[in-house]
Amino acid sequence: MDLSFTPAQDAFRSEARAWLNANVPRDPLPSFDTAEGFEAHREWERRLADAGWAVVNWPEEYGGRGAGLIEWLIFEEEYWGSGAPGRVNQNGIFLLGPVLLEFGTPEQKARYLPAIARADEIWCQGWSEPNAGSDLASLTSRAALDGDEWVLNGQKTWCSRGAFAHWMFGIFRTEPGSERHRGLSYILVPLDAPGVTVRPIAQLDGEAGFAEVFLDDVRVPVADTLGERGEGWKIAMSTTGFERGVVLRSPGRFMATAARLRKLYEARAAGLPASLRDEVVRAVTDTEAYRLHTYWTVSHFLAGGEVGAETSLNKIFWSEMDQRMHRTALSVLGEEAELAGPWTDGFLFSLAGPIYAGTNEIQRNIVAERVLGLPRG
């Protein structure tokens, strides 16, 4: 066990910090769920990509630096610590990218990965449907084979960034008569194809963070199937579960929130109830615990260990921690918490955490069934 970073890792951190300090926009960009903010965020992503910081752990040929997972975690700490903008292409970078890297053909990787890294193409996820949320395997959107094309019909919903995205990666039922997890395929869909209708949905903050996507005889090449036909569920849930479990929300983001909360508290501590100090300490130490747990998990993974359903524990922890931190911040703000601002925006977003990427109730079932071995209900 050695919890110190190597000189090379320290140098990598310094290099990232220096670049970010010199380049992060001084003023916050408008929300990426507005037309103006979406473009401003894409522009920022291009600057990141030009300097080689967009996807540090991807291979160089696709726009990365071939950095390891530890370096990626270091970069994330520096990125969020610098106050840099949210990642408008996070679905592409963190959700689709790892799947493409593992299951994509060389042609698919070359075609899609560099465009993700440069934010030339923004992706949304087409998994949930109006009647398939927590019970995702009950999804009914289908793809029928016609020559070398799929013909897609159905409806996807809760597609984050869907209002402005260019592409959607989705799971469709490709095998007629199939049920549940079987007979699904992972298909890439251009949102400008004929037959696609995107209806933006305003979220709690009033911005069009979601969309629902209607598919009406939409034709896409069979070559845009990711992985084997009929194996969509396995591909969506496979080993990349680890990648998603760790990379979707790295510790750096929450450490930055805790640091801002500490500053907010310290500036106002004199007039605040003593009990709030304990809440702030918990916020700071919870983010530290999350960071340690992440390095622990990554070290275990790098040493050849298997990591599976434990990622569900991660998801429960960060989402509930994020909510607690924002509630504490609102308590520190007192009556000012009624005024809309960065903390209230963050609070609203934190409310979504226990819902997206698999509700925390489903995650707790997964932990109980797959880690503790309790019987399915």
Next chain:
Amino acid sequence: MQFTFTDEQRAFQRAVRDFLAKECPPEHVRAMTTDATGRSPKLWKGLAELGVVGLTVPEEHGGLGGDEMDLVLLLEEAGRAALPEPLLETAAVGVPMLRASGGDLAREWLPRVAAGDAILTVAMSGVTLADAHVADLILTPRGPVLPSDVRLEPRPSIDATRRLFAFDSAGTDDVAFDRGALGAAASLCGIADRVIELGAAYAKERHQFGKPIGSFQAVKHLLADALLGLEFARPVVYRAAWSVATGDEQRSRHVSMAKAYSSDAAMNACRAALQVHGAIGYTHEHDLHLWLNKATALAHAWGTAAWHRECIAL
């Protein structure tokens, strides 16, 4: 950054787990609760032969010369087994205090400890003196004391396998206190691990409404939350072990986090396990209380979670 234990450290942990499964099953722990001394010289000797008691004793004094990173997993095993022996006081705190004092004291006592012939306990503010009736030497920040030289006034203990005594104005020793808090934190992780295992096993076996109660979500989520607390406490405890072993400047902060997270994790895990067991878990005839009482004792000795959080500078 390599946040893993070595294969040797894991192998030693497995050896200790196997040894305790055989030599310290719940029947033994239960027998010790009503035993005159509550201690088994045979078990202590066995632990010494395994190298556990002398783990932190330098090699030139007959020990293994290990550090906190070697010890932390073994104390977790002690917690898993609800081991009724002052291993924490002896190996985690007493031996390093003897090492630090050096000289004749270290030369006289360390080989005896490593051989299993001497038991240590420690007295300092923030912790009630434990197991002094079987100790050969009481270490305090003001210097060593022979148990025969003080009047040992017993105090009632919620953990019948941890006998307590009054001891006034022992003084403070920050490093030794951190070692004790770390040792308690590791033991608490082991206790949490065991009671979650007991709770999950019972949830699979106990049927109500024609189904194992573990198939109900309310029960699943109770145990999942207990596991969540434990899994996030463990790396915090292991980091503290590294910090104590390497003399990191953040040592005290890291230990405070470890004790706070492990105390909460163990108390929550015990509560969940008790709830899953229902009324049978609330009886003396069921074994669960052996861990529950030890968790309550260790969660409050060596600084409570609230006290440690108060120590953490923002």
